[in-house]
Each structure stands twice: as structure tokens, then as C-alpha cells.
Amino acid sequence: MVLDIEGTTSSTWFVHDTLYPYSRERFAAILSRRDRHPDVERARTQIVEEAGLAGDAGVEKLVAALEGWLDNDEKRTPLKTLQGLIWAEGFAAGELTSHFYPDAIPAIRRWHEQGIGLQIFSSGSVNAQTSWFGNTPDGDLLPLFSGHFDTENVGPKKLAASYATIREEIGVPAEQLLFFSDLVEELDAARADGWGTVGVRREGDQYFDRGVGEHPEIASFDEVEFR
Structure with missing residues (x-):
């Protein structure tokens, strides 16, 4: 099965009403704070490719692309990768519990x-x-x-x-x-x-x-x- x-x-409402806002508030932080993490590096490259950004795009433009996908509920792999990392930190900190x-x-x-x-x-x-x-x-x-x-x-x-x-x-x-x-x-x-x-x-x-x-x-x- x-x-x-x-x-x-x-x-789905728990995901949209609780988890999505939680990740939105932390996109900039994870792109800056964990920029050397291999999953973050891979996600950054994918954001640049999928959003058609310049290779040296700053955090602000990367976040704008992520928020646009989030607003449209697009299942983009780099978005899901970063959300997974953010939520993992939230669960580990006891700030989140699944529904x-x-x-x-x-x-x-x-x-x-x-x-x-x-x-x-x-x-x-x-x-x-x-x-x-x-x-x-x-x-x-x-x-x-x-x-x-x-x-x-x-x-x-x-x-x-x-x-x-x-x-x-x-x-x-x-x-x-x-x-x-x-x-x-x-x-x-x-x-x-x-x-x-x-x-x-x-x-x-x-x-x-x-x-x-x-x-x-x-x-x-x-x-x-x-x-």
C-alpha cells in the first residue's frame, strides 16, 4: 500500500494554514544561514533554473520565486526541499506536531x-x-x-x-x-x-x-x- x-x-488545510506560513517566514533565513548545506545549494540552483533567474541572484529574488510558487500551490522540487528542511527544524524544536x-x-x-x-x-x-x-x-x-x-x-x-x-x-x-x-x-x-x-x-x-x-x-x- x-x-x-x-x-x-x-x-490539506493544516498544511496550508500552519506549515506553509511557518516555512514562508523562514525562507530567507535558511537560504542565508544554511547556504553551504548540500540540499540548500541544490535547491538554490534549481530555483535559479526554474524561475529563470541570473546565476548570482540574491536571497530576495530567490525568496520571491519561492513565495510565488507557494501562493500558487505549485509542487516545485526546490520549494519542497527547503520546506522539508525548515519543517524538520520546527518538529525537532517542538514547535510543530503533525496532523x-x-x-x-x-x-x-x-x-x-x-x-x-x-x-x-x-x-x-x-x-x-x-x-x-x-x-x-x-x-x-x-x-x-x-x-x-x-x-x-x-x-x-x-x-x-x-x-x-x-x-x-x-x-x-x-x-x-x-x-x-x-x-x-x-x-x-x-x-x-x-x-x-x-x-x-x-x-x-x-x-x-x-x-x-x-x-x-x-x-x-x-x-x-x-x-
Whole structure:
């Protein structure tokens, strides 16, 4: 089973209302304070390339590009990389605690106990994912997962090729893989690679009204049964 995070295990509104502002306030600081960190250096190069900036662009222009992507909710890899680093510091400092729907953590524990391999595929960086699942209201959940995938290590979530990469990495046939997400484009991409899919529709969440197309639909993980 491969799980999305936002809108699936956790509220998109928590990410947008809590985590996004937290990162926005710290973009300039991390680009300046940790400019020699390899992930920050790589993100800076990517910002320059993707935003069409001059190679010697200053922090102010880099931040403007990041804020523009954030305002448009663009899943840009350098944005996600820097957010992951910022959030990791926030979780480590005790300033942040991740959010989960009430049914999510019990289901994750139940599936793990049943011997089901659990992976995460999120637009958030692997660094952000490990901070998220390592600092939950129910403690450290990282031991329950055997893999973490993001847009940098496998590709965009709306491309079938990304799911093919995950499938090859896990080493499991597509018909034995089940992907959960709230976004129909991601579900379509996984199905195009032969995966099983489940659309998660949480009433009140950001993309609820868009539906999940022709994919099987649940409102809670409590509805998932294996026979």
C-alpha cells in the first residue's frame, strides 16, 4: 500500500494554514544561514533554473520565486526541499506536531500488524515526510513504513512513469500495489501503470468537491477491508 499524505491521511488545510506560513517566514533565513548545506545549494540552483533567474541572484529574488510558487500551490522540487528542511527544524524544536485524521493512525498500525508493506508517496520531500511521521500526536510512526518517495527521487505525482519507478523500486507487480490519494490525476497516473487505486474523499477538505472520478471511493480508512 502506498499512501499520499495531504487530503488522505491528513488535512490539506493544516498544511496550508500552519506549515506553509511557518516555512514562508523562514525562507530567507535558511537560504542565508544554511547556504553551504548540500540540499540548500541544490535547491538554490534549481530555483535559479526554474524561475529563470541570473546565476548570482540574491536571497530576495530567490525568496520571491519561492513565495510565488507557494501562493500558487505549485509542487516545485526546490520549494519542497527547503520546506522539508525548515519543517524538520520546527518538529525537532517542538514547535510543530503533525496532523492526522482520527482513523488514519489506527489504520496504519492495523495494516502494519497485518503484514502489509506501507510506503509513502508525497509531493513533500522525504525529509519532510520523515519529520511528519516521526513527530505525530501518537509518537514515532517511522518504523511502520518501509519506503518514502517524493517528486525528486521518482518524479511528478501525476505521471504514470513515477509509479513505474516506485513499482520497480519496491519490486512488487503493479497488480499487488494499492495507491490511496484524494487527487484524481494522481489516481489516474497510478492506474495507468496498472496499480489498484482508492480515492479518499474527506468532507470539508480542499479537493472534496472535485471527486475521484471512476476510482473506488472511501471517506475513512475504516471502510477498507481485505478479504
